[in-house]
Amino acid sequence: MKSRQPWVVGVSGASGTPYAAAVLRGLLAAGESVDLVVSRASRLTLLDETGISFRDAHWREDLAAWLARGADGKPDTFDVSDALGDVRYWAAGDLAAGPSSGSYPAKGMLVVPASTAAVAGVALGLSKDLLQRTASVTLKERRPLVVAVRETPLNGQTLRHMVALDEAGAVVLPASPAFYAGATHIQDLVDFVAGRVLDAAGVPHRLYRRWEGELGGATPRSD
Numbered sequence: 001m002k003s004r005q006p007w008v009v010g011v012s013g014a015s016g017t018p019y020a021a022a023v024l025r026g027l028l029a030a031g032e033s034v035d036l037v038v039s040r041a042s043r044l045t046l047l048d049e050t051g052i053s054f055r056d057a058h059w060r061e062d063l064a065a066w067l068a069r070g071a072d073g074k075p076d077t078f079d080v081s082d083a084l085g086d087v088r089y090w091a092a093g094d095l096a097a098g099p100s101s102g103s104y105p106a107k108g109m110l111v112v113p114a115s116t117a118a119v120a121g122v123a124l125g126l127s128k129d130l131l132q133r134t135a136s137v138t139l140k141e142r143r144p145l146v147v148a149v150r151e152t153p154l155n156g157q158t159l160r161h162m163v164a165l166d167e168a169g170a171v172v173l174p175a176s177p178a179f180y181a182g183a184t185h186i187q188d189l190v191d192f193v194a195g196r197v198l199d200a201a202g203v204p205h206r207l208y209r210r211w212e213g214e215l216g217g218a219t220p221r222s223d
């Protein structure tokens with residue numbers, strides 16, 4: 001039997017919980033296993049951005065509600081009913097959790113969205129919670145780490161931390177949507193960022209329309 005090799009998705013307390021939902025949907029749609037870590041602070045952003053109070057004891061139903069919600073406030077078409085079967089959830093304070101060890105067979109980690117606090121913690125190797133510890137483990141094991149930082153403007157400290165992460169082997173990926181892919185809804189902009197995160201991880205998806213070398217492709221047609 002093939003052993004389970006999950007992507008760890010770490011959600012930290014930056015604005016952008018729809019990015020995390022889109023990345024999770026993309027991983028599950030691609031048939032990937034997922035281990036999920038939700039920082040304490042990200043419960044505030046999730047509550048603020050979706051109205052969902054995320055509870056460790058009820059993570060499955062809270063995650064299902066989160067993934068079923070599109071960024072435009074409408075339901076997403078993603079069918080969460082059986083896709084959550086291969087999600088494993090770890091509490092942010094559980095430093096004995098599987099992903100806290102390098103011997104745990106993770107493929108890598110995606111921090112989406114990444115707060116400047118998480119960026120600092122990982123750059124400095126603080127390991128103050130499971131999210132930061134797993135990111136440090138991912139770097140030491142030389143596995144892919146994608147850090148989708150969300151803050152603007154950026155101060156010098158964060159810029160230096162981002163350089164440190166880049167030098168340590170992480171992909172620093174600002175949550176910075178582009179408009180060349182023909183976005184007409186907020187979800188399109190969210191999916192662009194989520195798609196770039198999955199690109200960095202090498203996970204196939206169809207979340208956004210790729211640039212094909214022709215100007216004008218994003219212009220809305222009048223017909």
Ligand SMILES: Cc1cc2nc3c(=O)[nH]c(=O)nc-3n(C[C@H](O)[C@H](O)[C@H](O)COP(=O)(O)O)c2cc1C
Pocket residue numbers: 011012013014015016039040041042044045048114115116117118150151
């Ligand atoms: C509504 C809300 C929005 C926030 N947005 C951001 C943000 O976009 N970027 C950021 O770096 N921090 C943001 N923060 C602050 C972080 O949540 C805070 O720094 C926290 O300590 C991050 O902890 P964590 O990295 O453990 O999740 C926000 C906080 C709240 C309550």
